[in-house]
Amino acid sequence: MEIYKHLAVKDPDDLIFGHSPRPLTLPNGLVIGGGLVYPELNFTLPPMSISAETMPEIREQYRQIIESACARAVDLYVPGLVVEFELLPEMTRTPEWGAEITAILRDCLDRFAQRDGLKSALRVTPNDIREFERPPRMRSGGLWDDMIRSFELCAQAGADLLSIESTGGKEIHDDAILYADLPTVAYALGVLGARDMTFLWDMIVRVGLKNGAIPAGDTACGFANTAMVLAEIRHIPRVWAALIRVMSVARSLVAFERGAVGPGKDCAYEGPYIKAITGYPIAMEGAEAAVAHSSPIGNIAKATADLWSNESVQNVRLLGGAAPTVSLEQLAYAARLMNTATEAGPHTALMLRNLFVASDTTYDPQAYVLRPDVVIDLSREIIAEETAYGRVRRAALATAQCLRKAHHDGLCPLSPQEVNWLDRLSKQADTLPEAEEALIEQMKDQIDPEKIRQDQYGLT
Amino acid sequence: MEIYKHLAVKDPDDLIFGHSPRPLTLPNGLVIGGGLVYPELNFTLPPMSISAETMPEIREQYRQIIESACARAVDLYVPGLVVEFELLPEMTRTPEWGAEITAILRDCLDRFAQRDGLKSALRVTPNDIREFERPPRMRSGGLWDDMIRSFELCAQAGADLLSIESTGGKEIHDDAILYADLPTVAYALGVLGARDMTFLWDMIVRVGLKNGAIPAGDTACGFANTAMVLAEIRHIPRVWAALIRVMSVARSLVAFERGAVGPGKDCAYEGPYIKAITGYPIAMEGAEAAVAHSSPIGNIAKATADLWSNESVQNVRLLGGAAPTVSLEQLAYAARLMNTATEAGPHTALMLRNLFVASDTTYDPQAYVLRPDVVIDLSREIIAEETAYGRVRRAALATAQCLRKAHHDGLCPLSPQEVNWLDRLSKQADTLPEAEEALIEQMKDQIDPEKIRQDQYGLT
Amino acid sequence: MTIIDELREGVIQGQANVALEKVKKALEEGYAADVILNEGLISAMSNVGQMYEDGVVFVPEMLIAARAMDKALQILRPYLVAQGVKPVGKVAIGTVKGDLHDIGKKLVAMMLEGSGFEIIDLGIDAPPEKFVDAVQNKGADVVALSALLTTTMPNMKTVVDALKQAGVRDKVRIIIGGAPVNQAYADQIGADGYAPDASSAVRKVREMLGV
Amino acid sequence: MTIIDELREGVIQGQANVALEKVKKALEEGYAADVILNEGLISAMSNVGQMYEDGVVFVPEMLIAARAMDKALQILRPYLVAQGVKPVGKVAIGTVKGDLHDIGKKLVAMMLEGSGFEIIDLGIDAPPEKFVDAVQNKGADVVALSALLTTTMPNMKTVVDALKQAGVRDKVRIIIGGAPVNQAYADQIGADGYAPDASSAVRKVREMLGV
Numbered sequence A, B: 001m002e003i004y005k006h007l008a009v010k011d012p013d014d015l016i017f018g019h020s021p022r023p024l025t026l027p028n029g030l031v032i033g034g035g036l037v038y039p040e041l042n043f044t045l046p047p048m049s050i051s052a053e054t055m056p057e058i059r060e061q062y063r064q065i066i067e068s069a070c071a072r073a074v075d076l077y078v079p080g081l082v083v084e085f086e087l088l089p090e091m092t093r094t095p096e097w098g099a100e101i102t103a104i105l106r107d108c109l110d111r112f113a114q115r116d117g118l119k120s121a122l123r124v125t126p127n128d129i130r131e132f133e134r135p136p137r138m139r140s141g142g143l144w145d146d147m148i149r150s151f152e153l154c155a156q157a158g159a160d161l162l163s164i165e166s167t168g169g170k171e172i173h174d175d176a177i178l179y180a181d182l183p184t185v186a187y188a189l190g191v192l193g194a195r196d197m198t199f200l201w202d203m204i205v206r207v208g209l210k211n212g213a214i215p216a217g218d219t220a221c222g223f224a225n226t227a228m229v230l231a232e233i234r235h236i237p238r239v240w241a242a243l244i245r246v247m248s249v250a251r252s253l254v255a256f257e258r259g260a261v262g263p264g265k266d267c268a269y270e271g272p273y274i275k276a277i278t279g280y281p282i283a284m285e286g287a288e289a290a291v292a293h294s295s296p297i298g299n300i301a302k303a304t305a306d307l308w309s310n311e312s313v314q315n316v317r318l319l320g321g322a323a324p325t326v327s328l329e330q331l332a333y334a335a336r337l338m339n340t341a342t343e344a345g346p347h348t349a350l351m352l353r354n355l356f357v358a359s360d361t362t363y364d365p366q367a368y369v370l371r372p373d374v375v376i377d378l379s380r381e382i383i384a385e386e387t388a389y390g391r392v393r394r395a396a397l398a399t400a401q402c403l404r405k406a407h408h409d410g411l412c413p414l415s416p417q418e419v420n421w422l423d424r425l426s427k428q429a430d431t432l433p434e435a436e437e438a439l440i441e442q443m444k445d446q447i448d449p450e451k452i453r454q455d456q457y458g459l460t
Numbered sequence C, D: 001m002t003i004i005d006e007l008r009e010g011v012i013q014g015q016a017n018v019a020l021e022k023v024k025k026a027l028e029e030g031y032a033a034d035v036i037l038n039e040g041l042i043s044a045m046s047n048v049g050q051m052y053e054d055g056v057v058f059v060p061e062m063l064i065a066a067r068a069m070d071k072a073l074q075i076l077r078p079y080l081v082a083q084g085v086k087p088v089g090k091v092a093i094g095t096v097k098g099d100l101h102d103i104g105k106k107l108v109a110m111m112l113e114g115s116g117f118e119i120i121d122l123g124i125d126a127p128p129e130k131f132v133d134a135v136q137n138k139g140a141d142v143v144a145l146s147a148l149l150t151t152t153m154p155n156m157k158t159v160v161d162a163l164k165q166a167g168v169r170d171k172v173r174i175i176i177g178g179a180p181v182n183q184a185y186a187d188q189i190g191a192d193g194y195a196p197d198a199s200s201a202v203r204k205v206r207e208m209l210g211v
């Protein structure tokens, strides 16, 4: 187990798209983070039910999606392609289904590799289905067994990379977002989430090792992206979403401490922190992911991406072709621009990166905390602590201070309501106990046993 | 009438996004080509029939589209927005329908202007419905009357900008593309198309003047984009499509000689030539227009754009919202990046422009002919002639030579088949008579009177 | 400032203990339970709802106010029953089978409660039988269905069909919401209405029941 | 090189006059009309078609070859009739009402002709009656429908319905093509098949007729 005590990227200028200090080389020679940015294409089914009866139609849809997307990738001369297959919950609950689709995608990617020299990698992301039982059992039971089996079968069916959007701690995190309850968020991320990730990722790393698949990374999607979406529709303050984002870093980091080696998941906007701390390559998503959700970080997300993703698009038909094929083209051009800059030299690449950064940072604190220099500063704070909870706490304190300064300096002006909330949240952060045990003790009375089984996190 | 004898942009470095020598200022203060790039959003209906019965549903759809898109534009702080409403043929044939939708869009744009300060402009593009009669009558008849009335009613209903994708000469141009018949293409564009544009645009300019709408511009969509799409699916050589693109410049230019003042139409990839020659601002489309069609010019099209468009997207639902809203977000981020570069200063803007250019030019001759320096060189050749036909001929000769050199110098390497075709087409160009009359005479026997009425072009 | 004003202020500020105290005091002072409910609690929530619509506060302020109201209601409820005060209506709300999304449903429930409705919360991943039971045995006037996935939205139709099957479709109004659905889908599956967000859900439910 | 080889070469090169000469000569030399057709013309077109699929030539070469074949066919046709040679099948092809797109339809017609089919070209913007007439009175075995607009694709169904109405639906196979349509749409409107491009259209039509 690796405990990160030093930054892998120390100079903000080195935190840039396409380059990571510890690039990943796949058996087929594809290097992620070694200089080039590749599209990472995601797709899903249009509205339809998933069952044994519809599986023939489903197989056919995935076949058509991947065939058409690969053809477009070849037409557009992409230097490499990563495809993510994010299972639908039913496909994890019946692991054979997920494996079947994995095999279909594998087969097509192999054909295009052979015929057209298209270098590619297949990321497969089973679902964290444990939450289908409430309160969830996190380490055993039928859902856990199916989830493990899904990882195994998908790896055997040809997944190159394994990922998950894990949800340990989310049982109480959703409400904590809505109530703007910072201590509970800290507890969910730093105590519960981190413990769950340790257990879960030890399993994923084992499955990967055994079946020749690479344990890639996790995402705080269920936590920080839930907050981002709520901020986007003005349900919660943007500063709150920004705080949660940085607080989530320590949780996502656990996967890497347990053996994940990247590329991080596309929807993990905490990715730049992961890259700065671990040096592993990351996927990111932004403007081209508007097909899946609106976001305030459309351009700045490109600044540090090694893979550039569309998050997810349904297989519906547009004038220009199937929506996944359309996404592929958009991603291909975005990646091509970045690679053109890289080819022109470090000065040019840095200038393009700085444009991506400058484009979004003044509009939203969630964009501001993705500034490479801010990422480096806050990452340094985070790894000054050694426990996940300590890091979450430090992230909250340091981010609140950083945003206050950014507002004060006019780098990221906030509305009066936002400033007011920043103060309220900052005061909450100040009350966080230094010792994890003290928080655990403090939470004991507040936790609703109908929502969460604390024993499933190794707590009593 | 203005005959262009000198380039409005002489230095390739001045041919850049956001800036045109003759910017357009709208009554509401929106300046197009004055420094900022704005999104130009296009949309259309999903598969459905257009009739009196479905008009209530159609009105509702347009209402929802524009409402949601404007809200997203405000969320993303766009500095200005252009909306294009391209009528469906039924809406030009029943001009009241087109005008009704125009009024719906106008109303919504006005509301957002007032409430949120969203500065905008509405481009309305009736269809060239003359082709619904075969062979078409180009200057009279019921279809002509409906088309004029459509322009009038839409202008009265609140269109700020008037455009059309005119089709004079297309009757024989489609076949000429497929048979790789360069003299017929030259005849269709330089003789027929140019004559038709003269007559048609005099009408549009009159309608605009009378009703307070700005005559914006035309496009060689039916000619050069047909060729581009055929090249994309490997039906015709790419060099052939590139030649047709540059040959089409003289035809689109006629609109400006008759009084159009821009912004040029999004799908007019001849736009950079128009901008270099006339100095008027242009709309362009590329990567974000993959929703409508694939293209080999996804990034380079941004290099010189004053408006950045998605071409057209159907109102279908994606995970991230209605597809037009999704497009709006993608365009907003693309425009924001360009504007961020402009704000950083001319050196930075030029560097970003050069990245857009370098990104695509080596892959396809259609991208190569959009290089700013190539545009300036070929534009200079084109306006050395004074007649439309003379310009088309010169464009063919000069472009063939330019592409041969680009291949030779390794700037745009061509496949052996493409090189072979470049030679064949070049030889055809060499046979073009210098005098227009000679070509007209030569064509007389070849023209099928069942396809085209030459008298409708002022020819006997 | 009357005690009712103070109660209202306490709820708006989200001070549960203040709200509790003030309700007790108001009862002691002899205010009728329905007056305390309408002019104190519901008025406060409507006030907070308006501030939210105006962009002055966010959802957390609303939820914290609702929590204060809830506490106060616990004291007040026996008095309302004694006085014979009925809720404006009863709404059974749940996220459909296979769907674990909680947040949208929670907000709608909170705002309905703030408008005087009684809520029967069927939770997430709720099977059709739960909705049928709420109508057959618990007096729900309205069934509110939430789904956030395109793969689970078909389960909304399953609920509508189950209500038909059970012969109680005519006794109840059905409203749906969630990212993937719209009015056209509501029409298609035979629901009575659709709401794009929590505030319009309240308006729609009021409209449906004519209150 | 036999005269048939020379004919084939002339067609492949798109030299209409050479093709014309060679057909005349072949007839003089006593070759049967069906041999000239199959081993000369159709073989040449299949050759060109293969080069196209291999990416060696583009559509213009194919069209120019087809034009040469057409010229030769004009000479050959009376001999084929005299010999009693029937085309492989008759295909009525057109772009549906309201749609002016020509190119896709043209390519399909050209490749079908090159495979020995007789083409009844109904043009663009073709009303349903034209298709009915082609089946009722001109012996079309196959109706091929093209549409490039989402707004005109519903007119494909109108044609299918008109054929039913006229009582000739069972006498004919219907195939559809064009950017907005797919197999699912073909199924939905009751067509017999769908082809995504010109080459597969020929395969599909052959399949339909079992030739």
Ligand SMILES: [Zn+2]
Binding pocket: A165, A219, A221, A222, A225, A267
């Ligand atoms: Zn995610």
Ligand SMILES: [Zn+2]
Binding pocket: A042, A086, A266, A267, A311, A312
């Ligand atoms: Zn994803």
Ligand SMILES: [Zn+2]
Binding pocket: B165, B219, B221, B225, B267
């Ligand atoms: Zn166009």
